[in-house]
Amino acid sequence: MGYRVAVAGATGAVGRELLRILAERDFPVDEVVALASPRSVGREISFGEKKVLKVQNLETFDFTGWDLALFSPGGEVSAIYAPKAAAAGCVVIDNTSHFRMEPGIPLVVPEVNAKALKKARRGIIANPNCSTAQMMVALKPLHDLFKIKRIVVSTYQAVSGAGKDGMDELFAQTKGTFVNDPPTIAQFTKQIAFNVIPHIDRFMEDGSTKEEWKMAVETRKILDPDIQVMATCVRVPVFIGHSEAISIECEKPVDLKKARNALRKALGVILRDEREDGGYVTPIETVGEDATYVSRLRIDPSVENGLALWCVSDNLRKGAALNAVQIAESLVEQDLLKDGVLLPPKV
Ligand SMILES: NC(=O)C1=CN([C@@H]2O[C@H](COP(=O)(O)OP(=O)(O)OC[C@H]3O[C@@H](n4cnc5c(N)ncnc54)[C@H](OP(=O)(O)O)[C@@H]3O)[C@@H](O)[C@H]2O)C=CC1
């Protein structure tokens, strides 16, 4: 038996990847519909090798009779239409930050906390922030071994994290530099080509950014409510692939050999750590890949029970679309994708 699946935000960077991954992984679909803004109605986009979908309007779409909706149309749009879809009996997996911290809405990285799906009460499941998702995959096996108390992380985030317009801006500025065009700055606060910007999402009162705040609160919701997180999130001129330099401080003594063995066995992780030229993974090597790559694993001698690592993944896949499809697969595996199990919210 297959499912009727809607993809909202289908013309965007994440939406296109969602369609690609549903087809690639042979998710059991009977029917797929692509939804976006009124601007895109009638546009054609591919689903798999053979099918072409005509984009429909999310604003007027009736979700009655649809089993599953994968949303990535931006937080403000999800805020309106995800509850409507859920109220029509369609289970929503939302990629935006809008519902992540709400009670009764599981925030899930399947390799880490798939069981939380059973606690869904409102017909909506949240997909984590891209930087958080890959960090959770890399740290779960280490947390199981050594019990992490504190994480210090610096991110190097690709422009595709800011959607298709972010990618266009890096491309235009890079090209423009070679013909002496002054850079047009719209998606980022400063020139991104040949530069790095220590600012992602809006500023909070304490001087951190919302991206940094999300990494802290989402880690606590997914992995362990007692972990402290200090994040610095930086945009870099890379098209796809988020990188992270992570230092952890643990309760128990760390053992490098045990850490390596656990990472080798962990679901979703590939350890590539050869301590020689090129024996580590860079973002461009992760494009189109599903794994979260860990390199540069070493003891951090500056704290008790400290360990440092480098972690890289395709932000549009594990950071967004792949994780969403894995959630859908996990719902199917756990027999949760049926009427009455994920109760629709009252709207
Ligand atoms: N990029 C990433 O790494 C990650 C992104 N996300 C989240 O996913 C969401 C989308 O990101 P991304 O794909 O990168 O963004 P894009 O800008 O590339 O795409 C946005 C999508 O949303 C659609 N959309 C915009 N406004 C409306 C509307 N009023 N009604 C219906 N559809 C609308 C757009 O349709 P149209 O083409 O018609 O304008 C487009 O399909 C964001 O909320 C982001 O937070 C989450 C994790 C990671």
Ligand SMILES: N[C@@H](CC(=O)OP(=O)(O)O)C(=O)O
């Ligand atoms: N903020 C992330 C992508 C994203 O949209 O995250 P969120 O869904 O948490 O707003 C980035 O720019 O790389």
